[in-house]
Amino acid sequence: MSLSPSSDSRSIRAARHARAALSRASRRAVVAAAVALGASFLMGNNAFAAPAVGQQAPDFVAVDTSGAKHKLSDFAGKFVVLEWTNPGCPFVRKHYNSGNMPATQKSATAQGVVWLSVNSTERAASDYLQPAALDAWMKSQKASPTAVLMDEDGVIGQAYGARTTPHIFIIDPKGVLVYAGGIDSIASARPDDIKSATNYVNQALGEAFGGKPISTASTRPYGCSVKYKT
């Protein structure tokens, strides 16, 4: 292999090529940056462990149906109930049409509990509701949650491992998950079953305010699958 010193003309040509290389590099950099941003949005749905009862509940920031922001840690010092919901699901309608869910919300918020209804239905789903429509539906059901949160990208739902609508999580004043599971003990779509079922949310909150440990802290949630963005 022989190395020859380069001539002037070659160096000028080299400079021209270097310029071309630079401009190509810049264009590629833009593409790379676009890919980077795009990928970071797409890859946010990695499965990771949802909290178990007794573990710290993941903090989140979410926008409610009226556009206001809510941060879980802002409610530190209070009990917080997270209720996954979707008006298109018959199991949700069982508990709203019968007045069961609104009554449970009312009794909880009357005791100073923060009740956040979360809708993780993706925008593409057939029963996705715009924030205003969801708000109107909640009002029509005489529901009284503290706020109704929009989670169309499913970030909060995936963080908590929410599987069904309804699916209930209770977080204590120290931010620890103390209940995860169903709204009550009879898994069915029949409203008639409500009166003979144990309402786990009322029971857990009653025990917590009574200074007793929560006797039934994890149960089987039942309902429709949460329609996550895939």
Next chain:
Amino acid sequence: MILSRIHLATFLVATAAACMPAAAQLASKPGAVVTTPHVRAELVAHAPDGVSPGAPVWVGLQITHQPEWHTYWKNAGDSGLPTELNWTLPAGVAAGEIAWPVPKKIPIGNLANYGYEGTVLLPVPLEVSSNFKPPLALGTGASGLDIRLKATWLVCRKECIPEEGEFTLALPLQGSTALHKAEFDAAQAAQPQPLDKPGTVEVSGNNLQVRLEGLPAAVQGKTLGFFPETPELIRTAAVSGKDWTQTWQGGTWTATLPLADQRSASPTTLPLVVTLAEADRQPGQPVAWRTEAPVSGTWPATAPRAEVSPALQAALAANAANAAAAPAPPTELPAQPAGTFVVALLGAVLGGLLLNLMPCVFPILAIKVLGFARQAGNRSAHRTAGLAYTGGVMLSFLALGGAMLALRAAGAQLGWGFQLQSPAVVAALAALFTLIGLNLAGVFEFGRAAPLSVCSAQAKHPIANDFLSGVLAVVIASPCTAPFMGVSLGFAIGLPAAQALLLFAALGLGLALPYLVAGFVPAIARLLPKPGPWMNTLRRLLAFPMFATVAWLVWVLGQQSGIDGAGTLLALLVCMAAIVWALTLRGRTRLVIATVLVAFTAVLTAAIGRNVLQTVEPAKLASSTGQRWQPWSAERVAELTGAGQPVFIDFTAAWCVTCQYNKKATLADADVLADFDGKKVAMLRADWTRRDPAITAALTSLGRSGVPLYVLQAPGKPPVVLTEILGKDEVRAALAAL
């Protein structure tokens, strides 16, 4: 608002129509068939020897689903409900349990269900005792067994419709009822066979170890499906070979299955079914086996109650102080006082300046040095170049800031440097730098590899060129948070949008400042040498920082995708280099060689390309670095500090060069390590190479959004955050203060 009301109304009407219970759509007199928009359900019977005590009598509900719809098995999985059958039978006749045929696993996103699609028959045996007195039918003389069934089932596609139906069937006592023999035979063939030996299930950590013996020889070596009959136990959506594993040792089948994160069942006996894959099923041979295995070992207790983080403690105190005031949910983050904000802005500019000295900005420096060499002596061009570059940098920073704010609004917890947490992006950057390096080294000239028009069009826009290299600078520099930058970013995440964007702009200004000054102060510009033959040498020389960057990126990818990923990336980079070289050839040689190389690359990509994008589990740190470092988890920190031991946490990532420098220098220094040992400090490492929400959350709670971050936490004291370029003296002083 009006529009949304209309939407709501149509939506309610539509769902109400879709959810009319099947019963309401029935004719007044129930028969044997109920048809709904989603299923056709029929009550069928099979009594080949008539109805008498001891004779086999089967009834069943046959459900034929519309395409894509399904009903559920006895364990429905993550959602759904099993079909229920309620029989009304005359005295002396009793119905048994449903003999559930083998289900199918139906994945839906991150969740999964167990159920049936197509046509399924749920058979139920009837037991006719001698107490059964058949009613005498008047007139006809024939008498029958009157069967009434009320069935409820949940039928789902993505949406779910609860349906129900009432069915009646009169079964003749004499003669044979065998019209549906084929369906009952098929349902029989789809029954799991009982295993002779019960097998064992052992709970170990967060997994179930299942061990089965006595499966037929024909099945050995085949991959089986696993269906627990107990719900709320295992992670239903776990994928075989990825989330759970199975092996054969001789005639013994063992499997390791992950427990559900929110498990609510802790059975002492686990009834379970294992099935052959559809492809392995032979007609006339069993397709599945069932056993009730005893469960040994102890179920993992619920996690220890987590410690309250300092941030949360502060929030608690603040909330307690505000308890008297009426609580109004905050709708906008509070603005910072002006004084603090100015300091933060200055810090951001300084942080941006220091970014220029970070190793990951070096390739950009190389590119810009060439750029200035190219335009020496043209002052206005210098000015424009400096301005364009500054514009590129600042706009990119604003774009990144805007993206971050958008994500913050969506509630996503994301920190700085996220671009390099994605293997696809790392691979793309490695390819880009390989191409730049090859070009600088003279392997190919862009003029040949692309139409001339493109090159000349590029050359006409030097401003766009500088602007874009500014964008490139930001993409590469972002993973390295210099001192001040981390603080500024942590600050920005909790700020109103306008202030946060200003902070990002200040960061960008700091990064671009050296070039901007060089463009405007001729003294600096005059220091640049004149064009000449040295440029060629310089160009060749500059190829090496590019290749060094590629080496670093391959190493980063290796951390994310493992050795296979890194090897595959290197192979593909070699292929790419060869293709680029082939395109510089002439005539037929070029055509032949390039075609062969492209074909080969395509085959290689199809065969092993996936390796690059896979992510591997982080290796246990303890195994590679002895016993000193343990993997970080919030629980572990709480456990150690709870036991009175001080903890040092290294928040790090493979793609962060500053982190690697600190790891090899200060954190490997014998004196420093001796001090750590002297104070009995537990050392934890939080690896953020892949995105990990737990680590992101921990960084946020410490007011930062990037790595490196070093924290020394003594029990009962607030955590001490050390500087990002870790000095030996600083660490030793902090340890001495414990």
